Amino acid sequence: xxxxxxxxxxxxxxxxxxxxxxxxxxxxxxxxxxxxxxxxxxxxxxxxxxxxxxxxxxxxxxxxxxxxxxxxxxxxxxxxxxxxxxxxxxxxxxxxxxxxxxxxxxxxxxxxxxxxxxxxxxxxxxxxxxxxxxxxxxxxxxxxxxxxxxxxxxxxxxxxxxxxxxxxxxxxxxxxxxxxxxxxxxxxxxxxxxxxxxxxxxxxxxxxxxxxxxxxxxxxxxxxxxxxxxxxxxxxxxxxxxxxxxxxxxxxxxxxxxxxxxxxxxxxxxxxxxxxxxxxxxxxxxxxxxxxxxxxxxxxxxxxxxxxxxxxxxxxxxx
Amino acid sequence: xxxxxxxxxxxxxxxxxxxxxxxxxxxxxxxxxxxxxxxxxxxxxxxxxxxxxxxxxxxxxxxxxxxxxxxxxxxxxxxxxxxxxxxxxxxxxxxxxxxxxxxxxxxxxxxxxxxxxxxxxxxxxxxxxxxxxxxxxxxxxxxxxxxxxxxxxxxxxxxxxxxxxxxxxxxxxxxxxxxxxxxxxxxxxxxxxxxxxxxxxxxxxxxxxxxxxxxxxxxxxxxxxxxxxxxxxxxxxxxxxxxxxxxxxxxxxxxxxxxxxxxxxxxxxxxxxxxxxxxxxxxxxxxxxxxxxxxxxxxxxxxxxxxxxxxxxxxxxxx
Numbered sequence: 001x002x003x004x005x006x007x008x009x010x011x012x013x014x015x016x017x018x019x020x021x022x023x024x025x026x027x028x029x030x031x032x033x034x035x036x037x038x039x040x041x042x043x044x045x046x047x048x049x050x051x052x053x054x055x056x057x058x059x060x061x062x063x064x065x066x067x068x069x070x071x072x073x074x075x076x077x078x079x080x081x082x083x084x085x086x087x088x089x090x091x092x093x094x095x096x097x098x099x100x101x102x103x104x105x106x107x108x109x110x111x112x113x114x115x116x117x118x119x120x121x122x123x124x125x126x127x128x129x130x131x132x133x134x135x136x137x138x139x140x141x142x143x144x145x146x147x148x149x150x151x152x153x154x155x156x157x158x159x160x161x162x163x164x165x166x167x168x169x170x171x172x173x174x175x176x177x178x179x180x181x182x183x184x185x186x187x188x189x190x191x192x193x194x195x196x197x198x199x200x201x202x203x204x205x206x207x208x209x210x211x212x213x214x215x216x217x218x219x220x221x222x223x224x225x226x227x228x229x230x231x232x233x234x235x236x237x238x239x240x241x242x243x244x245x246x247x248x249x250x251x252x253x254x255x256x257x258x259x260x261x262x263x264x265x266x267x268x269x270x271x272x273x274x275x276x277x278x279x280x281x282x283x284x285x286x287x288x289x290x291x292x293x294x295x296x297x298x299x300x301x302x303x304x305x306x307x308x309x310x311x312x313x314x315x316x317x318x319x
Numbered sequence: 320x321x322x323x324x325x326x327x328x329x330x331x332x333x334x335x336x337x338x339x340x341x342x343x344x345x346x347x348x349x350x351x352x353x354x355x356x357x358x359x360x361x362x363x364x365x366x367x368x369x370x371x372x373x374x375x376x377x378x379x380x381x382x383x384x385x386x387x388x389x390x391x392x393x394x395x396x397x398x399x400x401x402x403x404x405x406x407x408x409x410x411x412x413x414x415x416x417x418x419x420x421x422x423x424x425x426x427x428x429x430x431x432x433x434x435x436x437x438x439x440x441x442x443x444x445x446x447x448x449x450x451x452x453x454x455x456x457x458x459x460x461x462x463x464x465x466x467x468x469x470x471x472x473x474x475x476x477x478x479x480x481x482x483x484x485x486x487x488x489x490x491x492x493x494x495x496x497x498x499x500x501x502x503x504x505x506x507x508x509x510x511x512x513x514x515x516x517x518x519x520x521x522x523x524x525x526x527x528x529x530x531x532x533x534x535x536x537x538x539x540x541x542x543x544x545x546x547x548x549x550x551x552x553x554x555x556x557x558x559x560x561x562x563x564x565x566x567x568x569x570x571x572x573x574x575x576x577x578x579x580x581x582x583x584x585x586x587x588x589x590x591x592x593x594x595x596x597x598x599x600x601x602x603x604x605x606x607x608x609x610x611x612x613x614x615x616x617x618x619x620x621x622x623x624x625x626x627x628x629x630x631x632x633x634x635x636x637x638x
Binding site for chain 1: 332340342345384385408422423425
């Protein structure tokens with residue numbers, strides 16, 4: 001079983017409006033509401049791969065109850081710790097002429113006692129877990145070191161952790177020694193405090209240097225998603241780059257979450273890094289092509305697996 | 320006790336954003352969620368006047384549960400009939416530079432069996448009701464004659480009805496003989512199929528003629544809200560116009576709902592029409608000045624009561 005930690009889940013509401021009046025009253029033609037948050041996408045992807053998962057996180061209020069109910073309908077097992085604050089909503093307006101506006105609530109406050117109750121359940125769940133994925137933003141009430149705490153607990157229980165976060169939560173989480181961290185290029189740039197791209201794409205040497213710093217800080221492996229240039233893995237065994245022939249278009253958030261899911265899956269299966277990266281790139285591409293994060297067509301996944309190229313990156317290339 | 324029928328309640332979500340990016344991701348600085356729908360505003364206003372109320376309507380899904388919970392927190396007694404469909408949300412984005420965009424979901428489908436279950440509870444509630452207010456849009460699943468049916472039931476139980484609706488629901492509801500219908504100028508124009516305003520404001524003669532048609536169709540009295548020109552009541556005892564010295568600015572929807580509440584209150588108290596209209600105009604003005612529909616400052620209400628002027632409109636003025 002893979003435990004998926006989603007501390008700040010959301011109810012994602014989408015309104016489709018033929019021609020939005022940004023200064024008036026609109027009556028959407030179609031309305032969708034589904035559970036969201038990066039961790040939930042990871043869990044749904046793992047479920048679709050046939051992996052047993054348990055979503056763990058914090059939910060509160062009516063919106064939290066809505067997230068739990070909708071997740072139940074999707075058949076994703078979850079054990080949420082209830083909190084007094086209200087689970088956040090995200091609201092997206094899709095205009096028939098192509099514009100999209102999104103409004104993301106920050107999430108609830110979380111008390112120290114509530115986070116302690118979560119940790120107690122998390123510690124019990126680690127006993128039966130082959131890996132844990134920690135994914136997405138922290139609710140504003142939690143300290144930036146929260147992922148680091150959870151990674152230390154996983155390490156103490158001999159459970160490898162995959163971390164997909166950004167900013168201070170990523171920096172401090174990486175220092176706690178997770179098996180894999182998965183920043184995208186912008187997140188790695190923000191952490192390194194310098195540009196890692198040049199005209200035309202990522203600066204591989206710069207990315208490798210920033211990944212090396214993250215590994216020196218504590219992360220055992222760093223997989224950076226580079227958009228059109230695929231994935232770059234920096235590990236104790238070497239470096240690999242995986243690319244799809246066509247650049248990944250579509251749902252970038254969903255694609256990144258699928259990459260995290262595939263990395264956790266490959267970790268549990270004990271796949272060698274080159275194959276682990278091939279599956280991650282293929283699943284990312286297949287998910288980007290699907291209309292909803294957390295979903296992919298098995299045929300797209302199979303085709304992408306055949307098309308992905310993985311090459312080892314020599315030390316001299318990136319130093 | 321006054322029964323307030325709110326067949327299509329809503330969860331009103333408002334996001335305040337300093338400077339909205341209509342083509343990007345926004346993180347609202349403040350988020351408010353409260354129960355909405357015109358009937359709920361009427362009920363809250365009546366509660367604030369010290370009147371016992373019972374909100375009756377249809378709720379479904381998680382959003383419906385949220386509306387019920389929030390109404391409970393506000394101390395408004397309610398007896399909702401649960402339906403399989405999902406209660407609607409309205410979503411409003413308020414930009415710090417003054418623009419406001421609103422997105423109103425239509426509401427749930429309602430089966431014939433669900434509406435029959437509602438009617439059975441409604442019939443029982445009529446026994447203890449001094450009046451009933453029917454307010455707001457019908458959910459898309461209900462036939463346009465639904466308010467007419469409920470007014471006929473009230474009449475059979477000797478309970479006077481106040482109807483605040485628009486379009487076909489208003490036309491058919493008026494034909495069922497309610498004590499008062501309360502259109503605004505635009506709603507009366509839509510029903511009459513002709514313009515009732517001239518440069519500078521409402522055409523009183525035209526409004527009176529359209530109100531006469533509504534009375535001939537079945538409504539016992541018609542109170543039309545005219546914005547800056549106040550309220551015009553057309554009744555079997557004569558016609559009155561109530562005006563506030565300063566035009567009513569602020570929350571127009573909330574003001575209209577307060578007028579409906581005050582008309583029902585005056586009806587139950589047996590106030591003469593001139594006084595009934597004075598209170599309605601004053602409560603509308605006080606509510607327009609409040610930040611939230613369904614609320615008003617008692618001091619504003621008292622001051623407006625002193626300032627409102629009511630005059631009888633002679634037949635020759637409007638024919």
